[in-house]
Amino acid sequence: MMSGRKLIASAAPLLVCLGLLGIWQIGALVLNTDSFPTALDALRAVPSILGDKESLVNILASLRRMAIGFGVGLAVSIPLGLMMGRSRAVASFFNPLLMITYPVPKAALMPIIMLWLGVGDIAKTLVIFLGVSLPVVFHSFQGAKAVEEKMLWSGAAMGLSALQRMIRIVLPSALPEILTGCRTGLVLALITMITSEMIARQSGAGNILFNALDMGQYDTVFAMIIIVGAMGIGLDAAFEQLRKRLVRWSEPRFDLPLSFS
Amino acid sequence: MNPRALTSDILLGMIPIALLVAIWQGLISFGYAPVALLPPPGQVFMRLARQLANAEYERDIAATLFRLFAGFAIAVILGVSIGLAAAASPAVNAVVRPIVRVLAPLPKVALYPALLLLLGFGHESKITLVVADALFQILFKVVLPAAMPSVLTGCRIGLVISCIVVFLAEMITSTDGLGHVLVTAARTFQAVDMFVPLITISLLGLILNGLLQWLRSYLLRGFPEV
Amino acid sequence: MIEIDGVSQVFQTSGRQSHLALSNISLTVDDGAFVSILGPSGCGKSTLLYIVGGFVTPSQGVARMKGKAITGPGPDRGPVFQEFALFPWKSVLGNVMYGPRQQGVKPAEAEAQSRRLIEMVGLKGFEDFYPKELSGGMKQRVALARTLAYHPAVLLMDEPFGALDAHTRTRLQNDLLNIWERDRKTVLFVTHSVEEAVFLSDKVIVMTRSPGRIKEVVDIDLPRPRRRAELLLDPHYQKYVVDIEGMIDDTSEDELHP
Numbered sequence: 084m085m086s087g088r089k090l091i092a093s094a095a096p097l098l099v100c101l102g103l104l105g106i107w108q109i110g111a112l113v114l115n116t117d118s119f120p121t122a123l124d125a126l127r128a129v130p131s132i133l134g135d136k137e138s139l140v141n142i143l144a145s146l147r148r149m150a151i152g153f154g155v156g157l158a159v160s161i162p163l164g165l166m167m168g169r170s171r172a173v174a175s176f177f178n179p180l181l182m183i184t185y186p187v188p189k190a191a192l193m194p195i196i197m198l199w200l201g202v203g204d205i206a207k208t209l210v211i212f213l214g215v216s217l218p219v220v221f222h223s224f225q226g227a228k229a230v231e232e233k234m235l236w237s238g239a240a241m242g243l244s245a246l247q248r249m250i251r252i253v254l255p256s257a258l259p260e261i262l263t264g265c266r267t268g269l270v271l272a273l274i275t276m277i278t279s280e281m282i283a284r285q286s287g288a289g290n291i292l293f294n295a296l297d298m299g300q301y302d303t304v305f306a307m308i309i310i311v312g313a314m315g316i317g318l319d320a321a322f323e324q325l326r327k328r329l330v331r332w333s334e335p336r337f338d339l340p341l342s343f344s
Numbered sequence: 345m346n347p348r349a350l351t352s353d354i355l356l357g358m359i360p361i362a363l364l365v366a367i368w369q370g371l372i373s374f375g376y377a378p379v380a381l382l383p384p385p386g387q388v389f390m391r392l393a394r395q396l397a398n399a400e401y402e403r404d405i406a407a408t409l410f411r412l413f414a415g416f417a418i419a420v421i422l423g424v425s426i427g428l429a430a431a432a433s434p435a436v437n438a439v440v441r442p443i444v445r446v447l448a449p450l451p452k453v454a455l456y457p458a459l460l461l462l463l464g465f466g467h468e469s470k471i472t473l474v475v476a477d478a479l480f481q482i483l484f485k486v487v488l489p490a491a492m493p494s495v496l497t498g499c500r501i502g503l504v505i506s507c508i509v510v511f512l513a514e515m516i517t518s519t520d521g522l523g524h525v526l527v528t529a530a531r532t533f534q535a536v537d538m539f540v541p542l543i544t545i546s547l548l549g550l551i552l553n554g555l556l557q558w559l560r561s562y563l564l565r566g567f568p569e570v
Numbered sequence: 571m572i573e574i575d576g577v578s579q580v581f582q583t584s585g586r587q588s589h590l591a592l593s594n595i596s597l598t599v600d601d602g603a604f605v606s607i608l609g610p611s612g613c614g615k616s617t618l619l620y621i622v623g624g625f626v627t628p629s630q631g632v633a634r635m636k637g638k639a640i641t642g643p644g645p646d647r648g649p650v651f652q653e654f655a656l657f658p659w660k661s662v663l664g665n666v667m668y669g670p671r672q673q674g675v676k677p678a679e680a681e682a683q684s685r686r687l688i689e690m691v692g693l694k695g696f697e698d699f700y701p702k703e704l705s706g707g708m709k710q711r712v713a714l715a716r717t718l719a720y721h722p723a724v725l726l727m728d729e730p731f732g733a734l735d736a737h738t739r740t741r742l743q744n745d746l747l748n749i750w751e752r753d754r755k756t757v758l759f760v761t762h763s764v765e766e767a768v769f770l771s772d773k774v775i776v777m778t779r780s781p782g783r784i785k786e787v788v789d790i791d792l793p794r795p796r797r798r799a800e801l802l803l804d805p806h807y808q809k810y811v812v813d814i815e816g817m818i819d820d821t822s823e824d825e826l827h828p
Contacts, residue, residue, distance in 0.1 A: 099446045119462060172356060179357035180364075186549020187542055188508040191515055191523065194530035195538050198381055233655035236625050239643035241669045241720055255659045274451040281453075281516050282527070293516075296457050304457050311454040319449035332659045332700045 128306035145287035152211025160219035168227020189214035190278035214275030215268040222264025226257025262326040415474025423482030470513040478502035572599040577631035590781040606767035609777030648722030654709040663697040669720030707738035
């Protein structure tokens with residue numbers, strides 16, 4: 084029998100969503116302009132978007148690109164971050180380069196990359212890869228840096244080589260932090276995907292959004308916002324569940340992601 | 345910090361950047377990339393220098409900076425106030441925490457079209473977007489542990505987020521600003537002019553980040569090494 | 571078994587300063603001896619242990635194990651650290667099995683060996699627990715079992731009971747001696763507690779404050795097996811403690827009145 088408090092705590096996210104939708108509904112009714120449909124109107128438009136075959140194919144294609152960009156991003160960034168965390172030389176080598184690219188929105192590279200690579204999947208996947216890399220590198224770096232030296236020494240005494248120590252001690256030890264970085268990276272993949280589509284306007288969810296905007300289909304605009312928002316929240320929640328299961332052994336800490344923008 | 349170590353750190357860090365520039369130049373000199381698509385670094389940096397002196401470009405920078413600072417300032421004020429209120433009152437905390445947790449992963453850029461509809465295509469929509477993004481960063485670091493070092497870290501991240509977001513928003517719809525410059529150059533296939541605003545926003549971000557770092561170390565003089 | 575020959579250690583601290591942590595240490599440790607290194611904080615005793623362990627390279631001099639110079643860590647010298655340093659993603663059993671598996675022991679045999687060891691350190695029933703679920707004393711027992719599992723010739727213990735409360739500490743001291751009695755490994759034990767050093771050891775090496783030098787080597791001539799209750803009332807034990815405490819106080823005095 085869950086205590087009342089716990090019940091409220093676990094229902095809180097749902098309550099928040101309902102609350103925000105409620106505020107939206109009231110606000111829209113009050114403002115009463117064409118360009119700001121009510122929450123209910125927007126919600127009603129959602130099934131028609133998801134039901135439309137072309138839109139659905141578009142959205143799924145976006146998600147596929149996102150997944151590939153995310154996967155490749157992890158494969159490159161995690162080892163890089165780990166090495167930076169354990170070697171001061173490696174860290175100094177890559178740090179300024181990363182600092183320079185940090186303020187540049189990776190989606191902003193879309194026009195240039197499209198110029199070079201054309202309008203195909205590679206350009207979009209590349210941009211997503213770049214967007215994912217930064218937080219994953221950063222968190223992997225933090226995680227690797229924080230590994231207790233004595234743990235590594237214990238491993239060395241057991242006969243583990245430097246490479247073995249990296250893979251079998253640094254990696255699992257840094258895993259909680261790495262997964263926090265991945266969580267951020269996942270949402271960033273989504274955001275980079277959307278914004279690059281808003282900029283490049285070829286296909287995908289961002290494109291649907293702006294087409295609807297251009298054509299004055301405001302219900303659709305807001306419906307897409309709901310869909311994208313739901314994707315973001317859904318992906319994040321799913322990943323957090325996965326993360327918790329993978330690092331059940333870790334001491335609970337404040338796991339503050341680097342950024343969600 | 346050992347001065348000798350610091351110098352070698354900086355030198356080491358310059359290598360990949362220098363290497364990139366060298367490869368960049370190499371690609372053009374050896375004919376692997378047409379100049380129209382990839383202008384040589386020398387040309388880009390000369391253009392950058394000239395643009396920085398150009399009044400019209402300076403107006404674009406000013407527009408971007410204005411939105412950035414306005415958004416960031418509002419986000420800081422709102423964020424710190426909400427954070428302090430949440431720290432002071434458990435009731436406020438109980439309300440704010442779940443909201444922050446739920447909304448944080450939502451791509452706020454997706455709200456941009458809504459903001460455009462509500463607030464028009466000018467400064468307001470962009471500032472609001474910046475606020476929305478930066479606010480959550482600051483809140484995340486303030487609502488959860490309310491302490492000065494965290495607030496400043498949150499501000500630093502919030503500042504970089506602001507750079508990113510304002511640029512993106514300007515790219516999507518704007519009549520001025522650095523993002524707009526990039527999009528215009530893209531439409532007219534001027535590769536050189538596409539690099540210039542990117543480098544500019546990067547420099548801006550670095551400078552602002554550096555300033556905040558300095559401010560942070562100044563304010564945290566007495567604290568143990570964070 | 572272990573020979574330390576003219577070892578000095580200099581550390582670079584921030585700001586171009588160098589700090590002499592150890593100065594010209596020479597000593598030998600016999601096979602099967604339980605030797606404590608005792609001294610005030612900062613005297614470099616842990617550093618000396620790390621040099622023997624091969625985790626730190628001495629600035630000057632050389633440490634030898636069975637005649638061969640020590641160049642790095644190895645399973646012949648097993649450490650037990652104050653911070654426990656357990657692998658948090660592995661269970662108690664997983665931690666203890668780590669060393670033997672690394673040495674190529676087959677899983678079934680490694681598991682059987684490890685379970686025996688876990689029982690020996692008093693943690694039977696806790697094999698599937700994770701480090702985060704254990705108390706400090708229990709973690710240190712696991713750490714000990716984990717090191718013993720790969721049969722090092724020498725045990726290097728770095729203030730292993732320093733992070734524990736007094737009661738747990740005395741219990742673990744007793745348990746350590748019981749376990750040690752079984753096969754009488756060579757032990758190098760770092761501590762800043764005089765009573766602990768005298769209670770456990772055959773020989774106590776008293777070090778001065780930084781830069782650490784050997785002040786005195788005291789042979790502890792007390793019968794084994796040692797029982798705490800008896801020893802506390804034994805005037806020989808008490809004299810050792812008082813004498814050695816005096817040596818350490820002298821060290822502090824030297825600092826104040828050069």
